[in-house]
Amino acid sequence: MTACAIEPSAAPGNDGPPPAGCSITADGAYAARLARRGDCWYPERWTLDGPEPYAVPLPGNQPEEPGTEVQPMGDGRVLVHRVAAGRHFFSLLYPTGPGTGELPLGAVECPPDTTVLRLLPPAPGGERAYALATGFRSTVLWQVSGGAFGPERLAEIPGRCSGGVWLDRTGRILAVDRETDGRTKAVVLDLERDGEVSPLLQIAADSDDRLLLADPDSGLVLIRSDAPSPGQDRLGWGVLGSTLPVRFPQCLRLPDCVVTPFAIQPGQALTPERCAVALRVDGALGSWVAVWRPDERRVRHLPAPAGWLTGAGLWTADGELRLPCATPQSPCGVARLPAPPDAGSVRTREGKAESSPPAEPPAPAPEQSPAPGVEDASEVTEPDAPAPSPPRPVPLQQAPLARLVTK
Template sequence: MTVAPPPGCVLSADGSYGARLAREGDSLFPERWTLDGPEPYAVPLRTGRSEEPGAEVQPLGDGRVLVRRPAGGRHAFSLLYPTGPGTGEVPLGAVVCPDGDTRLRLLPPAPCGRRAYAVTVGPRSTALWLVAGGASGPERVAEIPGRCSGGAWLDRTGRMLCLDRETDGRTKAVVVDLERGGEVSPLLEITEESDDRVLLADPDSGLLLIRSDAPSPGRGRLGWGVLGSTLPVRFPACLRLPDCAVTPFAVQPGQVLTPEGCAVALRVDGPLGSWVGVWRPAQRRLHHLPAPEGWLTGTGLWTADGVLRLPCATP
């Protein structure tokens, strides 16, 4: 029997912690990685139960790990933390999806490190939930017309959230202002007929990694732009690889006012497997690097000094 691998690792916004579902035999359990010390180490967070394959984990900035446990249309949330030889657990409550057509998923870690958000995507609207860090249990903080996907933070405080919203058969990136009651405003529209999505955003430089079919209708291409700039989005030829899918997963922080110099890490999936690509907007070349053994594919973090950290797990 072939056992599917557990999901990859999720890193906290500052890279201090990671969390994943680890496997032991047929059981899954949350595992926290501490990454900001001289030697990275992992701590199992066993709770006496095996997590379901659909569970999600996400580390907070203080080292606690949020776990989402789906059961039908109900999604229960808890915070886990190590307590000597055992695991402490703080139940946070649950979000109930109203019908089988509504899906819930966690958003990328908030940059503040204190809160965690999720969206429930229904047939005609998307609800934004604060599932950790609120006053008491999950709180619905916004209702957004349309079906939303993606998710990228545009600032360091966790106020401005970018989502890709589908309405009338087209997908456009919008900004949700969490301090103005979830007020929605447009962010990216290359043409009226194009599907324009934001894949990654760097709050320091304003660099945006986007995918749009504006240059080639019906076929999404990877491009880049700058938040607030009037310059057009550019679609480098070096990011077009025949028979390969190219997906950005990390942007170098700290490059204030110099988005062209930001290093971008990309996951490249081709017929022979997956590897790492490194590219800067100022360059016209994509550098290909072999993936390290045990890489939790598609996960990584740049330091401000330009070091790319890739979480790996081997026996």
């Protein structure tokens, strides 16, 4: 699999991760970006499942705005989200010979208290696309593509919702971070039950607990919470359906840096603690790549490949991290990084290897006492993790993570 480059299309929210440079389908077959030529922006689709990736420009009748959202669909079309006169318009673009075909899907008109409407990450299967319209008191989930009659309002969720992580491979269970009464907790929506909401993650009553990333194969989840260190967000990990507590490894604490997980190695059904996790690290000197596994006590830091589209990438099942890159010499390339313990070599698409000695991470910050019911990996001796059972069937009626972290 390969990926392509894109300039970030929007700034991150106050509680959201930094934006990634391109959108990739759940199966890695297609990617989409908003490309730039001079002062003009236009959508571009990349085909990634062939012997060599190739790009198809999809310019419309007029240039796109810099903040236009684009998302690849499973059939190769590209969903475009445009905003005009306070309304949100959705269309599917596709190549037609030398031109671009466009299928308008309709528009969503949000009430005045809506603060933002944004696309959710590509859904498994690639047939449908969803968006969250966040207001001051509630959030509306929309299906904007794949329906019979244009955008369809699916559910209204009390509270301000952000994030968005798919927990299964059917596109049924969606996790979002919901803010109510000044606190943020991850909850799950069952799309086959009209968006029925169930609790997913609550470490402490007064903590903010967000879900950042999940792997449906192993059940491994990455979270961000201030429970172990009040006033400071920490990265932690857990396993859906497990009875072990959420862990907050000391090695993931990098002072003066923002650490964001962006890819988990798939295909490790019975060994979530051995999944390789790719991290984006943003610091004063720029951004770079780091690789970590839950059963290790260290993070392997690597210089970002030239032209890396920061924050974008994916793992293959056999443990190769593929990072989309774009340089003037190679407008679309991919750097290949093997999973630990061979994380010190970066390979380009052309097969050239570059030596990449691990960079020293910043010194760890002073440790604080963890909240009750939370294990801090720097203060406990981790036994050899038993092979957990596969993730429980969804919907998550009994909120495995909520039960997991309160013991």
